Amino acid sequence: MNYRAGARTRVQVGRQAHGDLERLGEAVADAVGDFVHRLRADRTNRALRLHLLRKAGDNGDLYLAHPDAHCMVLLLSTDGGDEMRVLAVRAGAQARDELTRLTVEINPVSGAVEVVDQSEVSANVVALADRATPLFAPYDDRTLVDLGVVPSLLPALRRVTTDEQFDKLLTHNLPELTRDVLLALRDRMDPEDVKRHITDKWRADDDVNTGDWSRAAKRPVSQAETDDDDVLGALGRSFDSWRLFLHPEQQRLATGDFKGSAKVTGGPGTGKTVVALHRVRHLVDRLPPGHTRPVLLTTYNTNLALDLKDRLRLLGGEALLRRVDVKSVDVLAREIVQESRLEVAPPLDDDAAMNLWHTVRTELDLLEYDAEFLDSEFKHVILANRCGSWDAYRRVGRSGRPRISTAQRHEVWQLAQAYKAHLDAPPRRTTYALIADQAAGLEQHRMARIEEQARYKDEHGGRDLTHREAGSGMWLRPRYQHIVVDEAQDLSASHWRMLRAMVRRGPNDIFLVGDAHQRIYGSRVVLSHQGIEVRGRASRRLTLNYRTTRQILGSANRLIKGEPFDDLDTGTDTLDGYRSVLTGLAPQFWRAPDRLTEMRAVAALIKERHDAYGTPYSAMAVSVPDGGAAQEFANVFAREFQLPAVELGKDGVRSDSDAVPIGTMHRFKGLEFQRVFLTSVGEGQVPHQRIEQYRDTNPDRYRQEEQRARSLVFVAATRARDELIVTWSGKASPFLPPDADDTADRATDLLRRNGPPSGPSGAAAA
Numbered sequence: 227m228n229y230r231a232g233a234r235t236r237v238q239v240g241r242q243a244h245g246d247l248e249r250l251g252e253a254v255a256d257a258v259g260d261f262v263h264r265l266r267a268d269r270t271n272r273a274l275r276l277h278l279l280r281k282a283g284d285n286g287d288l289y290l291a292h293p294d295a296h297c298m299v300l301l302l303s304t305d306g307g308d309e310m311r312v313l314a315v316r317a318g319a320q321a322r323d324e325l326t327r328l329t330v331e332i333n334p335v336s337g338a339v340e341v342v343d344q345s346e347v348s349a350n351v352v353a354l355a356d357r358a359t360p361l362f363a364p365y366d367d368r369t370l371v372d373l374g375v376v377p378s379l380l381p382a383l384r385r386v387t388t389d390e391q392f393d394k395l396l397t398h399n400l401p402e403l404t405r406d407v408l409l410a411l412r413d414r415m416d417p418e419d420v421k422r423h424i425t426d427k428w429r430a431d432d433d434v435n436t437g438d439w440s441r442a443a444k445r446p447v448s449q450a451e452t453d454d455d456d457v458l459g460a461l462g463r464s465f466d467s468w469r470l471f472l473h474p475e476q477q478r479l480a481t482g483d484f485k486g487s488a489k490v491t492g493g494p495g496t497g498k499t500v501v502a503l504h505r506v507r508h509l510v511d512r513l514p515p516g517h518t519r520p521v522l523l524t525t526y527n528t529n530l531a532l533d534l535k536d537r538l539r540l541l542g543g544e545a546l547l548r549r550v551d552v553k554s555v556d557v558l559a560r561e562i563v564q565e566s567r568l569e570v571a572p573p574l575d576d577d578a579a580m581n582l583w584h585t586v587r588t589e590l591d592l593l594e595y596d597a598e599f600l601d602s603e604f605k606h607v608i609l610a611n612r613c614g615s616w617d618a619y620r621r622v623g624r625s626g627r628p629r630i631s632t633a634q635r636h637e638v639w640q641l642a643q644a645y646k647a648h649l650d651a652p653p654r655r656t657t658y659a660l661i662a663d664q665a666a667g668l669e670q671h672r673m674a675r676i677e678e679q680a681r682y683k684d685e686h687g688g689r690d691l692t693h694r695e696a697g698s699g700m701w702l703r704p705r706y707q708h709i710v711v712d713e714a715q716d717l718s719a720s721h722w723r724m725l726r727a728m729v730r731r732g733p734n735d736i737f738l739v740g741d742a743h744q745r746i747y748g749s750r751v752v753l754s755h756q757g758i759e760v761r762g763r764a765s766r767r768l769t770l771n772y773r774t775t776r777q778i779l780g781s782a783n784r785l786i787k788g789e790p791f792d793d794l795d796t797g798t799d800t801l802d803g804y805r806s807v808l809t810g811l812a813p814q815f816w817r818a819p820d821r822l823t824e825m826r827a828v829a830a831l832i833k834e835r836h837d838a839y840g841t842p843y844s845a846m847a848v849s850v851p852d853g854g855a856a857q858e859f860a861n862v863f864a865r866e867f868q869l870p871a872v873e874l875g876k877d878g879v880r881s882d883s884d885a886v887p888i889g890t891m892h893r894f895k896g897l898e899f900q901r902v903f904l905t906s907v908g909e910g911q912v913p914h915q916r917i918e919q920y921r922d923t924n925p926d927r928y929r930q931e932e933q934r935a936r937s938l939v940f941v942a943a944t945r946a947r948d949e950l951i952v953t954w955s956g957k958a959s960p961f962l963p964p965d966a967d968d969t970a971d972r973a974t975d976l977l978r979r980n981g982p983p984s985g986p987s988g989a990a991a992a
Contacts, residue, residue, distance in 0.1 A: 286439025
């Protein structure tokens with residue numbers, strides 16, 4: 227191949243090569259990173275030591291190169307050398323032999339360039355073969371290839387007969403689609419379901435020519451998301467691979483065009499936030515040059531907004547942040563009201579708002595209505611439907627809310643008016659919900675003026691309206707061109723009204739991600755009722771979990787199995803097809819006779835994992851039912867076990883030291899830990915016994931409270947990356963398996979001097 231002297235080459239590091247770098251360590255990653263920089267600058271540089279291995283086809287060549295004396299890389303060159311891709315990395319004396327034996331092919335389903343290490347498979351997997359029936363005997367070659375299994379792997383696959391062999395096969399950096407399909411089939415998923423949930427997500431958008439290497443290298447499934455120097459320079463240094471690679475279903479959503487709004491749902495760990503971040507970058511990349519921030523990225527609280535801003539900076543740097551507003555919906559609402567020059571009273575925090583409801587209940591002697599119900603009714607019915615009078619509230623629909631009679635509605639209305647009167651009395655105060663409602667009204671009025679000016683301009687033949695706009699005191703234009711929303715399930719109707727009025731209806735106006743299974747704040751909001759249409763092809767689901775092991779995910783899924791959840795609109799959503807490709811420890815269950823024994827057992831388990839397995843204290847989190855319990859656990863940890871602990875507050879962990887985070891399940895939202903201790907999951911605690919008062923008197927309320935409790939436990943359980951430990955005192959929660967009390971390990975045995983093995987190695991068989 228004749229290279230042009232000094233030619234600059236586009237070089238990317240492929241998915242499987244990135245996996246090699248993570249496995250081989252920082253020194254190799256640094257060498258490869260430096261090699262990539264030099265190759266990009268001038269591929270004719272003889273110091274790169276590029277050697278042609280073989281032709282891959284008419285428009286592709288495979289090369290070997292030495293980044294340093296200790297490692298080698300395999301590269302695919304296409305388009306006359308203008309495009310090069312690092313396919314695999316090996317280190318040590320056998321690096322050349324290992325790379326030359328790799329099979330490189332184009333997957334006929336996805337069209338991706340894929341690599342299979344046939345020699346390693348044969349030596350370490352097939353060598354274990356016995357006379358038993360092969361695991362994949364029920365599926366013929368045509369079925370496996372059509373589902374996406376790389377064809378060259380079929381002979382070895384036919385000799386895999388045990389789970390031990392299969393597990394070894396999975397460790398050999400298989401192509402992603404092949405791995406996903408084989409795992410699903412091993413778990414007895416029907417081939418038609420595999421096709422629907424896995425294969426079709428990977429299927430190329432065009433006809434695949436398995437000899438066209440140039441086209442294959444350009445497909446998103448073969449590419450990194452960036453070849454930026456700063457990003458590639460981070461290889462091997464705690465590098466977040468989501469910055470480079472998107473799953474095909476994520477890629478299509480992040481970069482697709484929609485006629486209007488779009489919605490992405492999916493269970494915990496499916497990468498919804500990753501999609502939202504890449505969506506923001508895609509929208510910004512399509513903007514004309516400028517200095518404004520026409521894209522809004524928002525979520526339900528300030529702490530998550532700060533996290534989104536940090537992750538967006540990692541993805542695209544300060545240049546990307548300069549074009550994006552990243553704010554929580556409540557901060558945004560308050561700014562809107564302040565901008566209007568209206569006085570903004572200090573908002574009450576959640577506890578103070580609840581205390582005020584207690585006050586008005588007592589004053590009106592209507593104690594049968596609890597504060598939590600009243601606060602929810604005020605936010606999600608009265609404010610959500612803009613009920614400015616008793617007659618409006620009397621007539622409004624209350625779909626999804628507990629049923630109450632007209633007489634009860636009137637009493638609730640009286641309580642709401644008394645609540646507002648207290649807020650208006652000196653010293654004047656307000657709530658975040660009222661600020662959001664006020665901001666929504668202001669933005670709707672502003673958008674109405676924009677639309678009226680647009681109609682006026684159309685009626686007058688498109689003449690310039692500078693004089694008219696100047697006379698209005700401001701340049702009237704939509705506040706944003708695009709809005710991206712994370713954790714959409716926890717926003718209120720007032721928030722959605724405000725957001726809808728901030729962007730004009732049109733292509734790619736609002737993009738939202740969320741999951742009703744994780745709704746722990748607020749109540750159901752029907753998006754179509756707020757002018758956001760996301761039905762049909764504008765509504766998509768993510769199903770692959772990247773964070774939680776299959777064992778933990780299976781236990782978490784059982785917590786909500788069979789429960790009906792909405793799809794953030796008028797339909798229902800399920801976790802059908804929700805899966806993980808990560809394998810790990812089975813969840814552990816520990817039963818204690820009393821609360822103190824439970825706390826001591828949790829402390830003993832944490833200390834063991836720290837001392838025996840080296841898990842940092844900060845990587846092990848303890849979930850508790852309330853703030854008081856957090857202090858109880860911390861006291862036992864410190865007094866009896868000398869374990870450091872720190873409270874999980876509204877802003878996350880409040881300490882940089884290596885201490886065990888302890889917090890309520892609400893506080894676990896959006897976080898991730900290596901090991902999670904889900905405590906107090908006993909009868910009367912999860913769900914709390916107070917909901918029993920509604921079982922007969924208000925079945926709708928009972929069902930809603932139980933579902934919210936399930937969602938809380940589901941969220942907390944899926945924060946665990948490697949291990950989940952569930953504990954309780956007394957009888958087990960009805961959410962746990964029916965035989966939990968009989969099969970759980972005994973905390974009293976753990977605390978004896980010669981108790982049973984309790985570490986992760988013993989947990990695998992639990």
